[in-house]
Amino acid sequence: MNNQFRGFLVTQSEDDRFIGRVVEQEFDRLPDNDVLIRVHYSSLNYKDALSAKGNRGVTRNFPHIPGIDAMGIAVKSKSDRIAKDTPVLVTGFDLGMNTWGGLSEYICVPVDWIVPLPEGLTLEEAAILGTAGLTAALSVDALQARIQPNAGDILVTGATGGVGSLSVAILAKLGYSVVAATGKSDRDEFLKTIGARETIDRQELDDTTKKALLKGRWAGAIDTVGGNILGTIARSLQYGGVVTACGLVAGDRLTTTVYPFILRGINLIGIDSVQCPLALRLSMWEKLASEWKPDDLRTMVTAIGLSQLPESIEKILQGQITGRILVDLAKH
Ligand SMILES: NC(=O)c1ccc[n+]([C@@H]2O[C@H](COP(=O)([O-])OP(=O)(O)OC[C@H]3O[C@@H](n4cnc5c(N)ncnc54)[C@H](OP(=O)(O)O)[C@@H]3O)[C@@H](O)[C@H]2O)c1
Incomplete structure (x- = not known):
């Protein structure tokens, strides 16, 4: 593991503009929560675009890394429920709002936010759904x-x-x-x-x-x-x-x-998917991984890397996106 990780950091300028850039971060900038996750995929949602534009109803404190979805592998865990090396997904709660989010190579979150990746979904498919x-x-x-x-x-x-x-x-x-x-x-x-x-x-x-x-x-x-x-x-x-x-x-x-x-x-x-209780969340993800799984998720997706986020953020705010934007952390 390197000493640093890449993330899409949004900063507030002196003239009150919000600017997002891909930057290297130190691990001690992450909160000290239960589980450290290496993020493989995230996605871009309307709410992420609001956060990246400084909307105070979504994010109060900057600099900030948005990203309400994160799919990856647990690399360190203080919890018995999620062991190291478990493939996991995290959506909602405070992720990407005031807790640094999934538009980043790593997140550190409370164990109660985590859903183990259900059988029937890859990490990539889980992020297309998000x-x-x-x-x-x-x-x-x-x-x-x-x-x-x-x-x-x-x-x-x-x-x-x-x-x-x-x-x-x-x-x-x-x-x-x-x-x-x-x-x-x-x-x-x-x-x-x-x-x-x-x-x-x-x-x-x-x-x-x-x-x-x-x-x-x-x-x-x-x-x-x-x-x-x-x-x-x-x-x-x-x-x-x-x-x-x-x-x-x-x-x-x-x-x-x-x-x-x-x-x-x-x-x-x-409908609220942000605070949706864990039991209901688990049952919805089981359905999404099996009988409700759309036949061809790939027809609905455009894949980008972190550096392409500024353009996609403008488009989603203007209602110009079709389907889902997948953010692949391995892409530059
Ligand atoms: N309650 C929750 O837990 C929860 C969770 C996720 C999302 N949301 C909310 O659900 C909404 C959709 O989220 P999303 O991620 O699907 O966003 P999205 O991908 O940006 O889709 C929104 C769609 O709404 C249509 N649209 C855009 N501007 C419009 C306007 N002025 N008037 C009417 N239709 C317009 C467009 O579709 P067409 O061009 O096809 O009309 C656009 O593609 C957002 O408001 C988001 O904040 C809520």
């Missing part, structure tokens, strides 16, 4: 509890994004009829390849009338964008429909009335 995969799995799990595959169309918003594309792929694998809503007119083929039956323009979901109820179009929905789109979906669910909410790229305000709830008995279910 937080987006866990969030998609939690969303599908909530929907599946109430909506059968023959109930009608299931809408997925932000469908070319990380959570969206993995939700499309898992739902299709489970036999649901998936309608993918996107802002990208040139991604029809991609969405159909991963399992969408039909694609629609997301503008169709941005209703600005004040109608309390719209035509009941969806048996269920996985919403990853929030804002007026989530409000429109709530008013467009069929009787007893379910919509899960995990994201806010289209806005953090939700405007609706109680009518869809009291006249159509709809269900709005919040």
Whole structure:
């Protein structure tokens, strides 16, 4: 083991700009937690881009290494639960927020954050899934509890994004009829390849009338964008429909009335993969490694090294990414 390791360090300049660079770090900059992990793969998520741009709701203290996902091998452990040399994955909790994260060759984390890599997944596949995969799995799990595959169309918003594309792929694998809503007119083929039956323009979901109820179009929905789109979906669910909410790229305000709830008995279910308890986390990763594993994860991924992060961060903030960005720590 060298004395130093490479990481994507974000610093705050005197004129309040946030600049990310690949730099060598000393090991004593890492927190003194239970398990030291050699990271093989990470991924780029919307939240990582917010952290890299100095968003105080995500990261308070700089310099900082973002990265809410890390997949690698435990190289030192103070815990009986995770032995040295165990392949592991870490997503969420405080990783990459105020604890230095996975865009780095090493992380040091509490043992309670760690999931042993389930049989059926490689470290690379686990990183392609990452937080987006866990969030998609939690969303599908909530929907599946109430909506059968023959109930009608299931809408997925932000469908070319990380959570969206993995939700499309898992739902299709489970036999649901998936309608993918996107802002990208040139991604029809991609969405159909991963399992969408039909694609629609997301503008169709941005209703600005004040109608309390719209035509009941969806048996269920996985919403990853929030804002007026989530409000429109709530008013467009069929009787007893379910919509899960995990994201806010289209806005953090939700405007609706109680009518869809009291006249159509709809269900709005919040999804959180960050603090998701370990038992549920383990069961979701078991499913992602087996019957829910998308058939061809490789069609959804662009692989980059740490030095390509600045360009990808700009793109994800502008909603220009399709699928998942895999960060391969062996790449320069
Ligand atoms: N609650 C949780 O635990 C949790 C976990 C993970 C992620 N999230 C949140 O879920 C959301 C999606 O995360 P992600 O990692 O999948 O992000 P992502 O890969 O950047 O995907 C977001 C997608 O949303 C669509 N979009 C972008 N800007 C939009 C806008 N202004 N209006 C409507 N749609 C827009 C785009 O898809 P199209 O071009 O196809 O429309 C984009 O690809 C984020 O808000 C993230 O913070 C929450």
